[in-house]
Amino acid sequence: xxxxxxxxxxxxxxxxxxxxxxxxxxxxxxxxxxxxxxxxxxxxxxxxxxxxxxxxxxxxxxxxxxxxxxxxxxxxxxxxxxxxxxxxxxxxxxxxxxxxxxxxxxxxxxxxxxxxxxxxxxxxxxxxxxxxxxxxxxxxxxxxxxxxxxxxxxxxxxxxxxxxxxxxxxxxxxxxxxxxxxxxxxxxxxxxxxxxxxxxxxxxxxxxxxxxxxxxxxxxxxxxxxxxxxxxxxxxxxxxxxxxxxxxxxxxxxxxxxxxxxxxxxxxxxxxxxxxxxxxxxxxxxxxxxxxxxxxxxxxxxxxxxxxxxxxxxxxxxxxxxxxxxxxxxxxxxxxxxxxxxxxxxxxxxxxxxxxxxxxxxxxxxxxxxxxxxxxxxxxxxxxxxxxxxxxxxxxxxxxxxxxxxxxxxxxxxxxxxxxxxxxxxxxxxxxxxxxxxxxxxxxxxxxxxxxxxxxxxxxxxxxxxxxxxxxxxxxxxxxxxxxxxxxxxxxxxxxxxxxxxxxxxxxxxxxxxxxxxxxxxxxxxxxxxxxxxxxxxxxxxxxxxxxxxxxxxxxxxxxxxxxxxxxxxxxxxxxxxxxxxxxxx
RNA sequence: GCGCGCGUAGCUCAAUUGGAUAGAGCGUCGGUCUCCGAAGCCGAAGGUUGUGGGUUCAACCCCCGCCGCGCGCACCA
Numbered sequence: 001x002x003x004x005x006x007x008x009x010x011x012x013x014x015x016x017x018x019x020x021x022x023x024x025x026x027x028x029x030x031x032x033x034x035x036x037x038x039x040x041x042x043x044x045x046x047x048x049x050x051x052x053x054x055x056x057x058x059x060x061x062x063x064x065x066x067x068x069x070x071x072x073x074x075x076x077x078x079x080x081x082x083x084x085x086x087x088x089x090x091x092x093x094x095x096x097x098x099x100x101x102x103x104x105x106x107x108x109x110x111x112x113x114x115x116x117x118x119x120x121x122x123x124x125x126x127x128x129x130x131x132x133x134x135x136x137x138x139x140x141x142x143x144x145x146x147x148x149x150x151x152x153x154x155x156x157x158x159x160x161x162x163x164x165x166x167x168x169x170x171x172x173x174x175x176x177x178x179x180x181x182x183x184x185x186x187x188x189x190x191x192x193x194x195x196x197x198x199x200x201x202x203x204x205x206x207x208x209x210x211x212x213x214x215x216x217x218x219x220x221x222x223x224x225x226x227x228x229x230x231x232x233x234x235x236x237x238x239x240x241x242x243x244x245x246x247x248x249x250x251x252x253x254x255x256x257x258x259x260x261x262x263x264x265x266x267x268x269x270x271x272x273x274x275x276x277x278x279x280x281x282x283x284x285x286x287x288x289x290x291x292x293x294x295x296x297x298x299x300x301x302x303x304x305x306x307x308x309x310x311x312x313x314x315x316x317x318x319x320x321x322x323x324x325x326x327x328x329x330x331x332x333x334x335x336x337x338x339x340x341x342x343x344x345x346x347x348x349x350x351x352x353x354x355x356x357x358x359x360x361x362x363x364x365x366x367x368x369x370x371x372x373x374x375x376x377x378x379x380x381x382x383x384x385x386x387x388x389x390x391x392x393x394x395x396x397x398x399x400x401x402x403x404x405x406x407x408x409x410x411x412x413x414x415x416x417x418x419x420x421x422x423x424x425x426x427x428x429x430x431x432x433x434x435x436x437x438x439x440x441x442x443x444x445x446x447x448x449x450x451x452x453x454x455x456x457x458x459x460x461x462x463x464x465x466x467x468x469x470x471x472x473x474x475x476x477x478x479x480x481x482x483x484x485x486x487x488x489x490x491x492x493x494x495x496x497x498x499x500x501x502x503x504x505x506x507x508x509x510x511x512x513x514x515x516x517x518x519x520x521x522x523x524x525x526x527x528x529x530x531x532x533x534x535x536x537x538x539x540x541x542x543x544x545x546x547x548x549x550x551x552x553x554x555x556x557x558x559x560x561x562x563x564x565x566x567x568x569x570x571x572x573x574x575x576x577x578x579x580x581x582x583x584x585x586x
Numbered sequence: 587g588c589g590c591g592c593g594u595a596g597c598u599c600a601a602u603u604g605g606a607u608a609g610a611g612c613g614u615c616g617g618u619c620u621c622c623g624a625a626g627c628c629g630a631a632g633g634u635u636g637u638g639g640g641u642u643c644a645a646c647c648c649c650c651g652c653c654g655c656g657c658g659c660a661c662c663a
Binding site for chain 1: 587590604611626642643644657661
């Protein structure tokens with residue numbers, strides 16, 4: 001167990017002695033500014049506050065019950081009631097030595113592993129994956145990797161958009177205007193063309209819309225021909241998805257699309273109606289406010305000109321078709337019955353916030369017992385903007401296709417690599433460009449706080465200076481270059497930390513696990529990005545100031561080599577957790 | 587109109603339970619390669635965290651008002 005965790009447990013035990021009724025789960029030990037110590041706890045101040053106690057007195061009493069002398073060189077009470085811990089150098093060195101022996105890599109497996117379903121990516125059949133999908137896909141993948149690394153059970157499920165009203169138009173287009181050669185050449189482009197064609201016709205001509213609707217009804221009724229065309233469209237789309245996911249290195253345990261839940265939709269609606277949760281209105285069926293919330297907080301109400309009027313979630317359209325709320329309810333039901341997860345996480349655009357708010361409330365009303373046992377979380381994210389501050393588009397104003405974006409990333413990276421490392425063979429430069437290009441796009445997407453919009457900039461994400469994937473991979477490659485130059489042979493296992501840069505780097509390595517846990521708890525991969533950037537910075541600072549291969553003596557050299565190796569391993573593991581590969585040389 | 591989200595250095599972004607002197611990169615100015623990868627590193631300048639109140643030992647963070655921007659407001663997802 002890592003030292004900070006040991007301190008934390010001892011502190012919690014001490015608090016329990018002083019305040020037997022206190023909830024010590026909030027008593028945490030966190031890294032802090034070096035001038036105060038290595039770790040800090042501010043938990044006593046809030047505990048004192050709710051009890052109207054003197055925080056410094058509580059700190060003094062707690063400290064009297066706390067023996068961390070095996071771990072800490074110093075414990076102090078500071079400020080309004082902070083506890084500051086300074087780790088013993090020997091403990092620090094031992095922790096690093098254990099890591100060097102491969103006993104750990106600065107993180108512990110979760111004490112209480114959870115089962116988590118993560119729903120992400122969710123592309124639509126017959127449409128090209130576009131730049132927007134990078135967000136859900138990248139964030140979702142980073143989260144599944146993080147949770148898995150910490151020992152949680154993850155079920156990743158790609159909720160593909162393979163059902164819905166668009167298929168009426170697509171079927172009509174397929175039957176009447178399909179270009180056989182085009183579908184062989186580029187299936188998605190042809191499907192897109194068909195959709196746009198019929199969509200435009202429907203806009204102009206109501207009769208065409210009726211034809212499309214008729215095709216949809218036939219599909220929903222199980223018409224053999226329509227079903228077979230629909231399946232072919234899914235198959236063609238799946239090839240596209242697989243190509244993209246394989247490039248991105250993203251894997252799903254399941255890809256149960258919307259259509260998978262069709263058999264249960266009718267039952268969901270009738271059950272909701274029987275329980276009085278849903279009712280008919282204007283020919284449709286919807287879930288309305290149950291009045292349990294204040295109007296302001298009630299997503300089923302909307303204010304129009306000073307009056308609160310109903311804003312229901314529809315579960316059945318007046319034509320008998322079902323809405324996505326219905327599918328989503330059936331999906332929750334299926335996931336709970338199949339996997340019994342502790343949590344279901346939806347990595348979906350922030351704009352769907354209101355939908356999820358309603359969905360979760362409806363589910364709680366529908367299956368209150370089951371709802372109490374599962375945490376439903378919407379992990380929302382903002383939009384990708386162009387440098388003009390408007391949604392990111394191509395020059396001609398079209399949506400940027402994900403495949404094109406990844407191609408361009410690799411091309412741009414290849415130009416840079418060829419410029420900087422012209423001496424490397426072309427095949428190697430191509431491989432470096434692939435890793436750097438894709439890594440740059442992913443990293444740029446994971447770095448900003450996910451809820452905010454961010455501006456897409458090739459120059460920034462591919463820059464070698466600043467908080468970018470190329471910078472991090474460069475730091476990794478530099479370390480690897482040290483080992484190519486180091487003579488192989490038996491090295492001493494002791495780690496001795498003397499220079500301030502060595503200590504700073506070593507202490508930062510110890511915080512890897514805290515960072516991973518923060519990512520898992522708050523579902524925010526950007527914490528890990530920032531941690532790795534700091535790690536690379538602290539490493540470089542160490543590297544500038546502390547000769548490794550040219551160290552004064554063999555013991556220092558071996559100790560520093562060990563620090564280099566541990567840094568490289570954390571960098572590699574960290575980047576891998578973000579879904580980013582590394583190269584040994586660039 | 588109503589609701590949700592956002593507003594942090596010239597620009598792009600951070601800030602891990604409400605915690606200690608709000609941090610990076612770009613750009614600007616200056617320093618640093620006979621020395622392990624200079625695609626690097628070090629330093630300087632740059633802030634009333636949109637604004638006005640409030641809660642607190644402590645507020646970028648919580649509460650209220652205002653200003654600005656974005657998004658969403660039954661039978662698409």
